[in-house]
Amino acid sequence: MPAGRVLGVIVIALLFAALFNSEAIVRAGDSMQPGPTRDIVLSVARPLDDVAGAVGLHLPREGLDLAFGQEDKTGEGTELEKGSTAILRPNRRKPEQQSFVQPTPADPVEVFVTGDSQAEFIGQLLTDELPDDLFDVEVAARNATGLTNPEFFNWEINAQQEIAARAPDAVVMVIGGNDGFNVLVGDQLYGWGDPEWLTEYARRAAVVMRTLSSEGERPVYWVPPPTARDSEQNAIYETQNRAVEDAAAAVPGARYVDIFNTINDGEYSDELRIDGDRVLARQSDGIHFTREGAEVPVRLILREIAKDYEALASP
Amino acid sequence: MPAVSFPTIEFAVFFVIVFVLSWALMPHPRAWRPFILIASYVFYGWVDWRWVLLLVASSLVNTVAAQVIARTPSQQTRKRALIAAIVFDLGLLCVFKYLSFFVSEMDDALNSIGLGSPLPLVQVVLPIGISFFTFQAISYVVDVYRKETRAASLGDVAILQAFFPHLVAGPIVRANELLPQLRTPRDPREVLAGPGLFLIAGGLVKKTVIADELARNVVDPVFNDPGAHSGLEVLLAIYGFAAQIYCDFSGYTDMAIGTALLLGFVLPQNFNRPYLATSLQDFWRRWHMTLSRWLRDYLYIPLGGNRDGPRRTYRNLMLTMLLGGLWHGAAWTFVIWGGIHGGALSAERWARERWQGFHLPTWAAWFITFHVVCLAWVFFRSPDLSTAFGMLGQVTAGGPSPLVTLPMVFLTVAAIAVQAVPTRFWERGEAWLVSRPVAAQGVALGLLIVAADAAVGQEGVAPFIYFQF
Numbered sequence: 001m002p003a004g005r006v007l008g009v010i011v012i013a014l015l016f017a018a019l020f021n022s023e024a025i026v027r028a029g030d031s032m033q034p035g036p037t038r039d040i041v042l043s044v045a046r047p048l049d050d051v052a053g054a055v056g057l058h059l060p061r062e063g064l065d066l067a068f069g070q071e072d073k074t075g076e077g078t079e080l081e082k083g084s085t086a087i088l089r090p091n092r093r094k095p096e097q098q099s100f101v102q103p104t105p106a107d108p109v110e111v112f113v114t115g116d117s118q119a120e121f122i123g124q125l126l127t128d129e130l131p132d133d134l135f136d137v138e139v140a141a142r143n144a145t146g147l148t149n150p151e152f153f154n155w156e157i158n159a160q161q162e163i164a165a166r167a168p169d170a171v172v173m174v175i176g177g178n179d180g181f182n183v184l185v186g187d188q189l190y191g192w193g194d195p196e197w198l199t200e201y202a203r204r205a206a207v208v209m210r211t212l213s214s215e216g217e218r219p220v221y222w223v224p225p226p227t228a229r230d231s232e233q234n235a236i237y238e239t240q241n242r243a244v245e246d247a248a249a250a251v252p253g254a255r256y257v258d259i260f261n262t263i264n265d266g267e268y269s270d271e272l273r274i275d276g277d278r279v280l281a282r283q284s285d286g287i288h289f290t291r292e293g294a295e296v297p298v299r300l301i302l303r304e305i306a307k308d309y310e311a312l313a314s315p
Numbered sequence: 316m317p318a319v320s321f322p323t324i325e326f327a328v329f330f331v332i333v334f335v336l337s338w339a340l341m342p343h344p345r346a347w348r349p350f351i352l353i354a355s356y357v358f359y360g361w362v363d364w365r366w367v368l369l370l371v372a373s374s375l376v377n378t379v380a381a382q383v384i385a386r387t388p389s390q391q392t393r394k395r396a397l398i399a400a401i402v403f404d405l406g407l408l409c410v411f412k413y414l415s416f417f418v419s420e421m422d423d424a425l426n427s428i429g430l431g432s433p434l435p436l437v438q439v440v441l442p443i444g445i446s447f448f449t450f451q452a453i454s455y456v457v458d459v460y461r462k463e464t465r466a467a468s469l470g471d472v473a474i475l476q477a478f479f480p481h482l483v484a485g486p487i488v489r490a491n492e493l494l495p496q497l498r499t500p501r502d503p504r505e506v507l508a509g510p511g512l513f514l515i516a517g518g519l520v521k522k523t524v525i526a527d528e529l530a531r532n533v534v535d536p537v538f539n540d541p542g543a544h545s546g547l548e549v550l551l552a553i554y555g556f557a558a559q560i561y562c563d564f565s566g567y568t569d570m571a572i573g574t575a576l577l578l579g580f581v582l583p584q585n586f587n588r589p590y591l592a593t594s595l596q597d598f599w600r601r602w603h604m605t606l607s608r609w610l611r612d613y614l615y616i617p618l619g620g621n622r623d624g625p626r627r628t629y630r631n632l633m634l635t636m637l638l639g640g641l642w643h644g645a646a647w648t649f650v651i652w653g654g655i656h657g658g659a660l661s662a663e664r665w666a667r668e669r670w671q672g673f674h675l676p677t678w679a680a681w682f683i684t685f686h687v688v689c690l691a692w693v694f695f696r697s698p699d700l701s702t703a704f705g706m707l708g709q710v711t712a713g714g715p716s717p718l719v720t721l722p723m724v725f726l727t728v729a730a731i732a733v734q735a736v737p738t739r740f741w742e743r744g745e746a747w748l749v750s751r752p753v754a755a756q757g758v759a760l761g762l763l764i765v766a767a768d769a770a771v772g773q774e775g776v777a778p779f780i781y782f783q784f
Contacts, residue, residue, distance in 0.1 A: 001508035003338040005753050006577060009512065010334065012757025014327055017764035024768050028324055041324055064769035120539075127540045139539065143777075271436035277426075280419050284440040291698050 019057050022049035027074065030151035031144060034181065071161055073153050079207050080147070080156035081184075085199060087206045088250045098253060100219060100308050101169070103134040109309065110136050112166055115174035117143045118225065118287075121294035122174050122301070129298060134311050138166060146179035147204040155204075159211040170308070171212045172301060176225040176244070177287055180236045192236045202243035209247060209254040216252025219308050221301055223257045227268040229286025234268065257304050259297040272296050321570045322519060322767070322776045329358065330574065333479075337578050338503045348470050348497070351478070358479040359444070366442045369407070374473040376403050377452045378466075381459040385466035393460060400456040404449045412446065414439050416645030443782055444483040446642055448476045450609055455490045457613055464490040471497055480575040484567050484781040486585040487605040493580070501579025509749035512756070513741070514573030516763050521566030523767040525730050527777050529559040533723050538696055541705040545714035549706055551723060556696045557689050558730035560780055561589065564603070567779045588734035590688075593680040595659045598688060606642070610635050628664065633657035648694045648703060655691040 018025060026049050029041035052058060065072070103109040111130065113123035123139030130137055140162065145153040155175070182189045183200045190196040205222065213220045224244045225237040241260040248256035264272060272281035274295050281293025289297065306312035320326060333354045340347040360367040380400035384393045409417075415438055422436065455472065458464040467475070467490065475493050476482075537544045537552035544552070565586040575582045585605050592598035599607045615635040621628040633654070640653020675683070690707075697703035748756060771777075 001506050001749060003334075003503040003506050006506050006508045006511075007331075007334060008753040009508070009756045009760065010331060010577075012754055013760035013764065014331070016758050016761025017768075020761070020765045021768055025324060037325060061765060061769060064766055065772075068770050068772070070769065070772040124539045127543065132542075137540075137543075139536075270438040278422065278436055280415060280436045280438055282438055284438045286438070290438075 018045075018048060019052050020060055022052040023058060023061065025049070027152050030149055031153075073158050073161075074151060075154060075157050078150065078154055078156045080154055080204055081150050083203065083207060085203050087210065088199070088202055088246060098216065098219070098308075102309060103169075103311055105133045108134050108136050109169040110138070110166070111170045111172060111305075112162065112168035113137060113139045113172040113174070114162065115141060115172075115223070116145050116177050117141055118177050118223075118289065119172075119174035121289055121291045122172070122223070122298055124291065125294050125298040126172065126301065129302065130305075131311065134309075138168070144178055146175060146177070146181070147201065147208065148179045148181035148183050155208045156211055159208050163212065163214060168218065170218050170305070171220045172223065172305075173208070173212060173220055174223040176237065176240045179240060180233070192239055198239055198243045198246075201240060202247040205244050206247040206251050206254075209251040213251065213253030218253060219305075220251075220254045221257050221304050222248055222254055223259060223297065223301060225287070226259045226263055226289070226297065227266060229268050229270075229282070233287065255304050255307075257297075257301050259300055262300060263296055320776070320779070320782075321567065321574070322522065325361065329354075334577060341500050341503060341579070344500060347500075348474060352470065352474050355474070355477040355479040355482060359477065359482055369442055369445075370448060370477055371473070373404070373407065373448060373452050374469065374476050376400060377456050377476075378469045378472045381456050381466040381472070384456065384459050397456055397460045401453055404453050404456075408445065408449050411439055411441055413641075413645045447485050447487055448482065450487050450606075450642075451476055451489075454487070454609060454613060458490050464494065467494055478575070478580070480571045480578070480580075481582055484564070484571070484779060485603075485605055486568060486571065486583050487609050488582055492583055496580050503579075506579060507576045507581075509745035511573045511576035512760060513745045513748060514569040514576070516760060518566040518569030518573065519763065519767045521562035521569065521730075522779070523776060524770045525726050526559045526563035526566060527771050529555045529562075529723065529726055529730075530777060532720075533718050533727075534559055534696070536718060538698075538702065538706065541702060541709045544709065544712075544718065545716045546710050546712045547716040548718045549709045549712070551716075551719050551727065553689050553693055553706065553710075554731075555723065555727045556692050557590070557685075558727045560692065560695075561586070562730050563780045567781060590685060590731050590734050591681070592684050592688075593677055594684055595656060595663050595687060598684055599656075599660070606639070610639050614638060625665070625668065629661040632660045632664070636660065643695070647700055648697050651700070651703070652691045652695040655687065655694065659687045659691075 022045060025045040026042065029038055029045050032038035032041065101107075101109075111126065113119055113126055119139065119141040123137065123141065127137040127139065142153060142158065145155065145158075147155055150156070179201070180192055182191050183197055183204075184190075185196055185200050188196070190200065209220050209222060212218075222244055224241045228234045228237055237260060241256075241258065245256045245258070248254040260266060268282075268286070270280060270282045270286075271278050272293055273279075274292075279292045279295075280290055281296060282288065283290055302312060333351075336350060337347065337354075340350050356367045356370070359370060377400050380396045380403075383396040387393055387396070415436070419436055455464070455475065459466050471494055474497055475488070475490055478488075478493065481488050533548070533555045534552050537548050538556070541549060568585040572582045572584070583605055585603060587601040587604065589598055589602035592601050615631055618631040618634060619627050620631060634657070636653040636657030637650060638653070639656070640649040640651070643649045643652070674680075693706050694700075694703045697706060748759070751759070
């Protein structure tokens with residue numbers, strides 16, 4: 001076949017896919033790191049999506065999503081995207097002490113571990129280390145997601161879906177590794193270095209905490225990122241940790257698990273000590289824990305869980 | 316991920332641009348060569364350009380070594396140049412791929428004999444595709460040394476190594492397969508569009524509809540926590556992983572070969588219905604064929620092959636497969652994977668010689684071969700040895716099996732059974748596709764892209780398994 005005809009086939013295929021898949025392209029653009037590629041993709045995809053939506057070209061894709069059992073993880077008008085900072089106000093502060101139903105072999109605690117890719121190994125180790133007869137653990141990591149990019153993946157919507165489907169007794173939320181995007185507050189865009197970014201991140205974390213805890217019905221152990229090898233990334237994570245600490249202080253049932261300041265005294269290191277033995281604790285990206293190294297944050301999480309569940313408390 | 320992956324928006328745009336410019340420049344080799352080289356470097360360095368420097372350094376060193384080998388009459392100098400190039404290539408692999416593992420193991424060993432923990436544990440970033448382009452570089456200098464191929468210019472060697480369709484995860488191309496094609500302009504009137512488009516479409520379906528679905532719904536949950544699953548779920552996860560890794564890796568290779576075909580270049584086949592194999596030897600003639608021939612030509616035969624009696628042959632088989640396992644990564648799980656294959660290949664050869672004339676029924680030979688391969692996959696997939704043994708120990712466990720669903724069983728069986736479909740069926744499909752009008756072909760391909768994207772959902776396509784090697 002002549003190259004010109006092949007080009008015709010490719011261009012028609014891509015145009016067809018772009019028209020019928022415009023929502024997915026916008027989402028893919030939203031998931032990209034800030035930069036010219038993202039700007040170009042979104043500047044083309046958004047108008048295309050408006051046109052496609054207006055003439056009903058979203059319908060076939062929605063049908064396919066239904067056929068493949070995919071739930072929509074984005075939506076407009078959620079509190080995560082636009083909402084009041086009242087959720088962080090002191091008058092909503094949670095009671096000093098909360099108690100939850102304690103597990104028995106007949107009625108174990110259903111623990112749901114979720115978050116971004118960092119949740120994977122942490123979830124696996126929690127599964128291994130929580131006593132089988134008292135705790136059932138389910139893990140669902142949502143790779144590449146975060147709170148600052150709800151156009152790509154809205155954690156408030158996902159939390160509602162997961163809580164409705166699983167009805168867990170406790171939640172471990174490990175998230176933040178992909179959060180460095182600018183956030184829109186009103187008409188103003190703020191970067192992670194702005195105080196407004198910290199407040200907005202705290203507000204978003206509080207919204208998801210409240211959804212996951214169903215207003216304090218169950219504990220939510222929120223684990224923001226640890227230190228990172230890259231200094232800028234590290235600064236973003238430090239800001240996030242401060243925001244999450246503020247949010248957890250205001251939401252009933254929420255517990256901030258600090259793995260940023262506590263591990264290696266807040267200093268990044270590829271290796272860590274576990275029971276006196278050195279282990280290669282971080283993956284080559286300088287962010288994720290290795291499976292062996294995930295033991296360190298897992299112990300901190302278990303310590304927090306033990307405050308709510310006596311069965312885990314040391315004798 | 317320091318490269319553009321095939322099923323992404325970035326690659327779609329990149330490929331359209333490269334396709335147009337490549338065919339436009341094809342009649343002008345002096346312009347086409349730098350163009351395709353730069354395009355390949357853009358592809359590789361999309362996220363982190365520093366890895367391109369590594370690739371350039373590899374091309375440079377191997378070109379110089381090959382030129383020295385080709386030009387000097389002194390056998391000693393030729394040999395020294397060959398050794399220097401191989402040391403450099405393997406050195407790159409050792410630093411980037413094995414350093415962390417060896418330091419960690421050495422540290423453990425020193426600690427266990429009471430010498431403390433003197434070595435710093437460091438995590439080295441693994442450049443994507445390093446195993447592939449390094450093996451290609453070794454094959455090139457060895458072929459020049461053996462006078463099986465001519466020494467090429469730096470530009471040609473750089474394109475041979477960096478040509479983007481095969482750069483990240485193969486196929487591992489030999490110099491005499493690609494260099495002659497680079498030297499002859501491709502004919503724009505004779506693009507092999509049928510096989511090219513068919514391979515790209517098939518690879519996309521294999522990856523998104525089969526591999527990622529199986530990974531998400533069965534394989535990952537069970538391998539993450541074997542103890543929490545029933546024997547039925549564990550079995551489905553093991554068979555499911557056999558299907559997943561085939562669809563993931565061969566899907567990538569199909570897209571790579573299809574992409575190259577659309578640009579006018581033929582890359583070697585990498586899979587030939589491997590799960591139809593009726594012996595391990597047969598399996599390795601069908602699975603990751605470009606790696607197995609590399610191991611045969613540059614490791615097994617130089618070790619002596621089967622020339623020095625049965626014992627040496629078994630040793631050579633075992634060594635080759637153990638090193639093949641280590642090629643995948645620095646972990647004991649990969650070593651055991653290689654050991655199972657090496658042991659089974661040796662046992663097979665021993666049995667053939669011991670009971671000459673006796674043949675198992677074909678179905679029994681297939682059954683045994685497939686299950687040896689699946690047993691090895693358990694180690695390959697497991698993050699550590701305890702998980703692997705946990706999987707095997709759980710096979711007989713009872714309990715509810717909510718992960719054993721009809722769609723997952725169907726996908727697993729379909730991925731394996733579809734290999735029995737005769738090749739002529741697919742060839743008819745290709746012929747039918749290219750006989751349709753351009754618009755119909757485009758719409759069909761577009762529909763498939765939309766469906767594939769719907770199958771993977773909002774989190775997108777998972778990284779290809781072989782990207783980590």
